[in-house]
Amino acid sequence: MAAPADTADTARRATTDRARRAEHSPSGGWRTIAAKELADHITSSRFLVLLLIVTVAAIVPMYFISSDISGAAPQLAGQPALFLALFVVGSPSLGNVAVVSFAALLVPLVGIAFGFDGINSERSQGTLSRLLAQPIHRDDVINGKFAAGIAVIAVMILTLVIVVAGLGMVRLGIVPTPEEIARIVVWAAATILYASFWLAFALLLSTVMRGTASAALVGFGTWLGLLLFGQFLLPLLANVLFPLDKADANSYLASTTAQATFMRISPSTLYGDIITAVLNPNTKTVLGVGNLGQYVSSQQQVPGLLSLDQSILLVWPQIVAMVAITVVLFALAYILFLRQEVRA
Amino acid sequence: MSEDRTTPSEPRRGGPRRRLRPNVGLEARPASAPRPASAAARHDADAVDETEEVDEAAAEPGDTAQAMPWEADANTGGAADGHPRRHRRTVAELLADVPDDAVIVTRRLTKKYGEFTAVDKLDLTIRRGEVFGLLGPNGAGKTTTVLMLLGLTEPTKGIVRVLGMDPTREPLAVKRQVGYLPDNVGFYGGMSGRENLRYTARLNGLGRREADAKIDELLHEVRLEDAAEKKAETYSRGMRQRLGIADALVKSPSVLILDEPTIAIDPSGVEELLALLRRLVAERSLTVMLSSHILGQVQSLCDRVGFYSAGKLVAAGPLEELAQGDDHVVELEVGVNGLPSAIDAVAAAIPGVTKVAPHERDERLRVVTASSDVAAPLATALAAQGLALVHLRRRGTDLLELYRRYVPEGIDGRAR
Numbered sequence: 001m002a003a004p005a006d007t008a009d010t011a012r013r014a015t016t017d018r019a020r021r022a023e024h025s026p027s028g029g030w031r032t033i034a035a036k037e038l039a040d041h042i043t044s045s046r047f048l049v050l051l052l053i054v055t056v057a058a059i060v061p062m063y064f065i066s067s068d069i070s071g072a073a074p075q076l077a078g079q080p081a082l083f084l085a086l087f088v089v090g091s092p093s094l095g096n097v098a099v100v101s102f103a104a105l106l107v108p109l110v111g112i113a114f115g116f117d118g119i120n121s122e123r124s125q126g127t128l129s130r131l132l133a134q135p136i137h138r139d140d141v142i143n144g145k146f147a148a149g150i151a152v153i154a155v156m157i158l159t160l161v162i163v164v165a166g167l168g169m170v171r172l173g174i175v176p177t178p179e180e181i182a183r184i185v186v187w188a189a190a191t192i193l194y195a196s197f198w199l200a201f202a203l204l205l206s207t208v209m210r211g212t213a214s215a216a217l218v219g220f221g222t223w224l225g226l227l228l229f230g231q232f233l234l235p236l237l238a239n240v241l242f243p244l245d246k247a248d249a250n251s252y253l254a255s256t257t258a259q260a261t262f263m264r265i266s267p268s269t270l271y272g273d274i275i276t277a278v279l280n281p282n283t284k285t286v287l288g289v290g291n292l293g294q295y296v297s298s299q300q301q302v303p304g305l306l307s308l309d310q311s312i313l314l315v316w317p318q319i320v321a322m323v324a325i326t327v328v329l330f331a332l333a334y335i336l337f338l339r340q341e342v343r344a
Numbered sequence: 345m346s347e348d349r350t351t352p353s354e355p356r357r358g359g360p361r362r363r364l365r366p367n368v369g370l371e372a373r374p375a376s377a378p379r380p381a382s383a384a385a386r387h388d389a390d391a392v393d394e395t396e397e398v399d400e401a402a403a404e405p406g407d408t409a410q411a412m413p414w415e416a417d418a419n420t421g422g423a424a425d426g427h428p429r430r431h432r433r434t435v436a437e438l439l440a441d442v443p444d445d446a447v448i449v450t451r452r453l454t455k456k457y458g459e460f461t462a463v464d465k466l467d468l469t470i471r472r473g474e475v476f477g478l479l480g481p482n483g484a485g486k487t488t489t490v491l492m493l494l495g496l497t498e499p500t501k502g503i504v505r506v507l508g509m510d511p512t513r514e515p516l517a518v519k520r521q522v523g524y525l526p527d528n529v530g531f532y533g534g535m536s537g538r539e540n541l542r543y544t545a546r547l548n549g550l551g552r553r554e555a556d557a558k559i560d561e562l563l564h565e566v567r568l569e570d571a572a573e574k575k576a577e578t579y580s581r582g583m584r585q586r587l588g589i590a591d592a593l594v595k596s597p598s599v600l601i602l603d604e605p606t607i608a609i610d611p612s613g614v615e616e617l618l619a620l621l622r623r624l625v626a627e628r629s630l631t632v633m634l635s636s637h638i639l640g641q642v643q644s645l646c647d648r649v650g651f652y653s654a655g656k657l658v659a660a661g662p663l664e665e666l667a668q669g670d671d672h673v674v675e676l677e678v679g680v681n682g683l684p685s686a687i688d689a690v691a692a693a694i695p696g697v698t699k700v701a702p703h704e705r706d707e708r709l710r711v712v713t714a715s716s717d718v719a720a721p722l723a724t725a726l727a728a729q730g731l732a733l734v735h736l737r738r739r740g741t742d743l744l745e746l747y748r749r750y751v752p753e754g755i756d757g758r759a760r
Contacts, residue, residue: 032546040534126530130591132496133524134547135516342496343487 029136033144034151041114041152050110051156057102058160059167064091065098066171080305081281083176084183086168088279099164100187100275103157104268105227107191110156111198112219114149117212118142118203119337124212129342142337146203146330153195161188179281182308186278190319194271197326198223204333207340230266238262267325270318277315281305438503445472446505447599447631448493453502455488455655462488464655465502470633470648475625477642478635479747480652486635487527489652490603493633494524507599520548523592527603527635529584533577537568537587540576541594548595555594562590566620582613586620593624600625602634614638618645639747651750659750666750676712676719677703679735680726684710690725694718709735 041047068091069076076082090096119142122128132138161184169175176184201222205215242258244251263269277283282305306314438451448470455463463485470476478486491497492504495511495518504511511518531540538559545555563569566586571579579587585605592600605621606614622645625632635652636642642649643663650660659666678687684702687710691700696714703709712722723733 029547032543036543036546040532043534125533126526126528127532129491129496129526130524130529130531130544130588131547133494133519133522133526134544134595135520135549136547137516342491 029134029140030144030147033131033136033140034147037145037148038151041148042155046113047152047156050113051159054103054106054110054156054160055163057106058099058164061090061094061097061099061102062086062164062168063171064094065089066168067091068093069172081180081183083168083172083174083180084279084281086164086172087184087187088275100279103160103191104194104271104275107153107157107195107271108198108223108268109220110153111149111195112202112216112223114152115145115199115202116206116216116219118145118149118206119333120206120210120212120215123210132342138338139334142203142207142334146199149199149203150192150196153199154192157188157191157195179308183278183281183311186308186312187275190271190274190278190322193319193322193326194267194274197267197322197329200326200329200333204329204336207333207337226266226268230268234262234266234269235259264318264321267322270322273318274315274322277311278308281307281311283311283314435503439505442469442505443471446470447472447474447507448476448633449503449505450489450493451503453489453492453504454500455485455492455497456500461655463492463499466655466657468650468657468660470631472631473629474648475632475634475646477646477649478633478652479637479639479642479649480635481637484652485655486637486652487603490524490601490633490635493601494519494522520595521597522599522601523595523597525585525588525592525600525602525605528607529588529591531576531579531584531587531591533575535576536573537576537579537583538563538572540587541591544591544594550594558594558596559590562593565593565624566590580613582609582617585609585613585617589617589620589624593628598631600630600632602632604636605634606636606638621645651747653750674714674717675739676714676717676722677709677735677737677739678712678722678726678733679706679709680731681734682731684708686729686731687712687726690729690731691722694721694725697722711739 065086069082069085079085087099090098090101119128122131122141128141131141165176165184198219202215202219205219206212209215209218238259238261239255242251242255244255264273312319439449442449446469448468450466450468453463453466453468454461466485466489468489478489480486488497492499493506493511495515498512506518507521509518531537532543535543541559541562542555545559550558560569563572566589568583568586568590571583576584576587589602589605592602602621606617609617621632621634624630625645634642634645646663648660648662649666651658651666678691680687684707688700691697691710691712694714696716696718697712698715699711699713701711701713703711712718717738719736719738723736726733
């Protein structure tokens with residue numbers, strides 16, 4: 001009884017196999033999704049508003065600092081990495097807020113804005129089951145969304161960099177050296193990475209939380225909380241766990257190390273470290289004291305500038321850590337999405 | 345829904361349930377049962393292929409199978425690890441009775457969410473070219489079944505074969521050939537209807553020109569050409585549903601699964617949609633499975649229906665066959681333009697009539713029970729007495745009555 005049915009089964013399978021090979025398989029389902037998502041993002045009002053905010057936030061401090069620099073031109077002649085000052089140095093007339101500080105403030109916003117409704121909006125629109133009924137893998141959906149998010153963030157940040165650098169060249173009348181250009185590129189890449197962290201976080205929220213509004217609230221709340229209280233809470237925690245005794249060098253070292261480690265839980269600290277090192281060749285050490293050697297060198301302040309690769313090496317742990325937490329968050333969102341029931 | 349659900353296995357009191365012949369059509373259509381005319385016509389091409397084996401297999405008594413404590417593993421077949429007490433059937437054994445032209449097959453298909461059993465040992469066979477209607481109240485497990493057929497949800501136990509493939513293992517191959525209109529279908533509001541379809545076409549790997557031709561044809565078919573460039577968020581429910589059907593057809597599927605296709609559409613929209621579906625099914629020789637909790641639509645569209653209740657398929661078969669119930673009892677509802685009591689004597693005099701009783705809900709009517717269809721002699725007899733017939737209806741032909749008979753929770757899902 002079983003045998004004829006089996007042969008029938010194999011025969012049927014063979015036919016479908018042939019049919020399958022005949023069609024060209026859409027293996028890059030994520031690319032189709034990413035392309036559609038990117039088009040959605042770029043035509044959205046959300047994109048226009050954020051682009052406007054980011055551009056204004058970049059132009060205003062750049063305008064003030066470039067006036068300051070041209071005013072003090074005679075004294076500054078021959079100063080190394082002057083062009084980078086456009087990004088890093090804040091004008092006193094604007095409360096010393098630099099372009100990078102504005103970017104650091106706004107980038108999480110961009111990341112969250114393009115991720116918080118990634119999955120849950122498909123669900124609430126009723127498009128998720130229709131999408132998943134197409135011959136694509138389920139992870140294509142979340143991969144495509146993540147890729148599209150990174151792409152749109154990259155577009156925004158590159159716009160910002162080009163605007164600032166372009167206007168800076170016009171106003172200052174100086175051209176960046178190749179080294180400076182390389183540093184700016186690295187900074188842009190780090191900024192995209194930082195935004196990707198927030199994007200991954202927002203996508204995670206969009207997977208876990210059914211409502212888009214609540215996902216947005218939690219996302220922006222976390223960003224604001226970290227912004228306002230991160231600076232106080234983490235060192236406080238470190239102090240409680242490793243009490244500081246100024247008389248004892250070991251205790252001092254342990255305490256500051258703990259503080260630095262705790263601060264590095266926060267991605268904003270990691271990002272801060274990275275931009276300090278990358279955009280300022282004078283930086284020999286970042287934030288805390290990683291080890292005794294760095295501690296000593298920070299005390300001695302060897303004169304001279306670091307080359308770009310040395311600067312990157314300085315914050316390599318931070319870069320790796322940021323990649324790691326981004327990957328972990330995305331993996332979490334990925335796994336949760338794959339395990340979720342399609343039905344709401 | 346999860347609390348105090350009546351145990352599905354609990355037999356219902358009273359007569360009607362006893363009339364249910366267990367497993368009618370649960371297996372492939374019984375050899376003895378005549379095919380409904382429409383299906384037979386469509387099967388012309390492959391009718392020759394049907395061998396005797398199929399019929400033998402179909403004749404396998406379902407009652408004994410039900411009582412056997414066995415199970416099959418979802419993916420591995422479960423035969424490898426022999427269970428000491430239970431006899432586990434292999435996949436081959438379970439699929440032994442599947443006819444050659446079966447498109448959708450489930451055997452002992454079970455889905456559990458924690459303690460709650462959404463689908464309970466479902467055995468379903470849908471053949472090529474058939475239109476199968478899955479009927480049941482909300483929460484009876486219809487959508488869960490559909491999701492398992494598409495590989496969007498993994499079965500807890502049992503076997504699913506769609507076009508001979510296991511959707512859990514080969515989801516892409518299955519989804520390439522199965523068009524799906526989800527329950528409460530949605531579209532990207534910011535995109536036009538055409539753009540939405542184009543996206544689906546791209547996801548199916550269709551080339552641009554090929555896709556555009558296909559989309560034009562489908563938009564014409566579902567009569568949305570005029571609205572094609574409008575944003576999907578401006579569409580009405582009915583339009584969205586029609587766009588959904590076009591969307592399911594973009595990939596030129598051989599199987600179409602429609603989950604509640606007419607839900608929340610106004611009556612004229614439903615009529616239009618059903619006409620569209622009827623036309624599409626006839627033109628494209630699709631195999632269709634549609635789920636619904638609205639009865640009338642299924643009646644006009646389906647070759648066979650299955651009644652679903654609390655995760656179990658309680659009855660399935662061609663509608664006429666289910667409707668007949670017990671062949672030897674015919675119940676007629678009769679009303680005349682006079683006192684209903686006038687019917688009693690007239691009806692009782694007709695040979696074959698066994699009982700005349702007042703109608704349960706309408707005191708103007710009488711229910712005449714007979715051993716054969718006595719409608720014609722009854723009408724003549726009443727006319728001879730000068731009584732004009734204002735109401736005459738044979739019971740059991742209405743899906744609603746079948747529904748009441750087979751689905752203990754009633755239409756709204758509550759226990760009656």
